[in-house]
Amino acid sequence: MDESQSSSANAGAGTNAAPSATRAPDAPLALRGENLVKRFGAVTALDGVSLTLGKGEILGVLGDNGAGKSTLVKILTGFHQQTDGTLYVDGEETLLRSVDHARSLGIECVYQDLALANSLSIYHNMFLNREIVRRGPFRLLDHKQMRERAAQCLDDIGVHVPSVDLPVERLSGGQRQAIAVARAVHSNAKILLLDEPLAAMGAREAGLIIDLLMRLKEKGGLSIIMIMHNYAQTLDIADRIMLMQRGRVTYEQQSALTSVAELMQIVQREYRAMRAGGAH
Numbered sequence: 001m002d003e004s005q006s007s008s009a010n011a012g013a014g015t016n017a018a019p020s021a022t023r024a025p026d027a028p029l030a031l032r033g034e035n036l037v038k039r040f041g042a043v044t045a046l047d048g049v050s051l052t053l054g055k056g057e058i059l060g061v062l063g064d065n066g067a068g069k070s071t072l073v074k075i076l077t078g079f080h081q082q083t084d085g086t087l088y089v090d091g092e093e094t095l096l097r098s099v100d101h102a103r104s105l106g107i108e109c110v111y112q113d114l115a116l117a118n119s120l121s122i123y124h125n126m127f128l129n130r131e132i133v134r135r136g137p138f139r140l141l142d143h144k145q146m147r148e149r150a151a152q153c154l155d156d157i158g159v160h161v162p163s164v165d166l167p168v169e170r171l172s173g174g175q176r177q178a179i180a181v182a183r184a185v186h187s188n189a190k191i192l193l194l195d196e197p198l199a200a201m202g203a204r205e206a207g208l209i210i211d212l213l214m215r216l217k218e219k220g221g222l223s224i225i226m227i228m229h230n231y232a233q234t235l236d237i238a239d240r241i242m243l244m245q246r247g248r249v250t251y252e253q254q255s256a257l258t259s260v261a262e263l264m265q266i267v268q269r270e271y272r273a274m275r276a277g278g279a280h
């Protein structure tokens with residue numbers, strides 16, 4: 001395949017990862033990053049990454065440890081600011097100043113450590129920092145309404161738990177991840193960023209999250225970027241994949257047009273080239 005062969009050669013040019021060839025040029029984009037660079041002192045974590053995310057699209061980001069995947073997500077979620085490069089949210093040039101700023105634009109992130117309060121109930125977690133309070137002078141929490149709304153929201157997206165009163169610590173890893181995704185979706189996310197949502201999960205638990213992501217996709221209105229490790233799972237879920245190596249995008253393709261074998265070949269070739277070049 002031409003593209004895979006030329007991809008590594010293009011990687012250093014800073015113009016890699018052009019918008020996907022199979023999307024219509026005027027298709028609406030939820031997000032676009034142009035030549036994003038992030039330096040931490042002497043470390044260049046992102047070295048000119050360009051990416052696009054179409055509305056309703058699921059983009060899978062693959063790559064080795066230290067490739068810059070989490071750094072990219074942290075820029076897209078307003079946690080870090082890029083050293084250089086431009087970000088467009090819904091077509092508007094935007095500098096994301098903070099996580100709250102990104103959130104106000106409908107960008108939500110589910111981090112790997114989840115940030116759920118384990119001793120609190122499912123429904124309370126769903127409304128963490130957004131609690132509903134009753135009217136009146138005492139501003140008491142409206143548990144009844146939060147319970148009902150949480151149950152409704154989980155029901156809407158097909159997440160089944162025995163009771164929304166259960167503390168989160170009683171749930172499995174997969175169920176917890178599902179609650180974290182549900183919470184993000186419930187807060188009207190338009191763009192959902194997931195950093196290794198299936199890490200450390202067994203097949204059954206991973207299946208739960210995969211099904212949830214597929215249902216969210218079918219419902220429409222949500223664009224997703226997910227960092228993944230497993231190539232086969234990524235190709236199953238994502239519409240498109242992007243491979244990152246050493247702070248750059250070295251390959252990008254529609255999932256239907258690539259394969260696990262091809263991705264492994266690209267990674268191996270890069271690895272051999274790096275060793276031959278004596279890098280690191």
Ligand SMILES: Nc1ncnc2c1ncn2[C@@H]1O[C@H](COP(=O)(O)OP(=O)(O)OP(=O)(O)O)[C@@H](O)[C@H]1O
Nearest residue numbers: 040043044045063064065066067068069070071072
């Ligand atoms: N806050 C930071 N300060 C300094 N260096 C950092 C910081 N965050 C990330 N880095 C460095 O940037 C590079 C990319 O890290 P990043 O966490 O984005 O990789 P990753 O692709 O998510 O890796 P993994 O698969 O292990 O999660 C690494 O060399 C890392 O050490």
Ligand SMILES: [Mg+2]
Nearest residue numbers: 069070071195
């Ligand atoms: Mg990471």
